[in-house]
Amino acid sequence: MANDPLRLVVFDCDGTLVDSQHAIAHCMDHAFAAHDLDCPGLEKTRTIIGLSLPEAIRKLAAPGMLDDAVIEGVTAAYKAAFFELRQTPDFYEPLFPGVREMLAALDTRNWLLGVATGKARRGLDAVLARNELEGRFVTLQTCDNHPSKPHPSMLHAAMDETGVDAPNAVIIGDTAYDIEMGRAAGMLSIGVSWGYHDIETLNNAGAHAVIDHFDQLPGLLETMWGTGRDAA
Structure with a gap:
């Protein structure tokens, strides 16, 4: 309806839209081994997927074990390993069931769609291209320009780009x-049960x-937004 406010639905990528855990773990082990660190x-x-890469590496290493130079080296080794893996013929990073249908259903409601990811x-561009999802999202926020999650910078930028207020996102x-x-951005937060943190962890975080x-x-x-409109 003409007077309805804009609504914004932002998705995480890894563990939410695509199942990338095995590729990420493979490349992380490769990067650690390249620097003679325990894989x-x-x-x-799985516990660190979603964080920006340097922050993830810090959490995976023993406390105080890595200085900034080593973190930079492991980060570079991970990126190189993932680039190489992505070129292999059998590279597999599938969409989770129902993604395409869900995006189509949200489109019928004219809701804006975005992504906020530690990738x-x-x-992210490679994932979207491989799954023919280019152009489906009006805002794409990545770790290149933002602090690591759970800092709300990516969500603030997504709302700024789309003109949507936090209660409608x-x-x-x-x-x-x-x-x-x-929650830090003042938005609704919905967890998915098929990803890399369990339901109890999601609920404890305030989902x-x-x-x-x-x-x-x-x-x-x-229901949450009280729109009461039936699916098209």
Whole structure:
């Protein structure tokens, strides 16, 4: 309707839209091994997905073990490993079930869509291109220009770019970092149960709700925003 306020739905990428855990863990182990450091492995790496790369590396290493120069070296080794992995014929970083259908359902409501991710812009662009999602999002916020989650800078920028106020915006993510970022920005924060932090962690971080499948999202947002409109 003409008088309806603009609404903005911002998505995390890794663990929310795409299942990238195995690729991330592989490259993280490679980067640590390249600097003679103990490899963190999949389960430990899952806990830091969503943070910017230097912050993630600091959390994975033993306290006080890495100085800035080593962190910079591990970061560069990770980026090189991921670039190389992305060129392999069997590279696999699939969308989670229901992503395309959910985006189409939100489009019917004329809600603005965005992404806020700890990925670099080059990595996000590669994900969107591979999955033919270019042009689906009106604002793309990455770690290149912002502090790491849970700092709310990315969400503030997304709202500034779209002209949407915090009460009319929501962040959808799979980690406590996403939920905490949303709350710090004054936005609704919705967790997803299929990602890399468990439901208890999401709830403890202050999630307003947690969904088990993307087909639950449009109706939940209608309820939270009180729009009361049926799906088209």
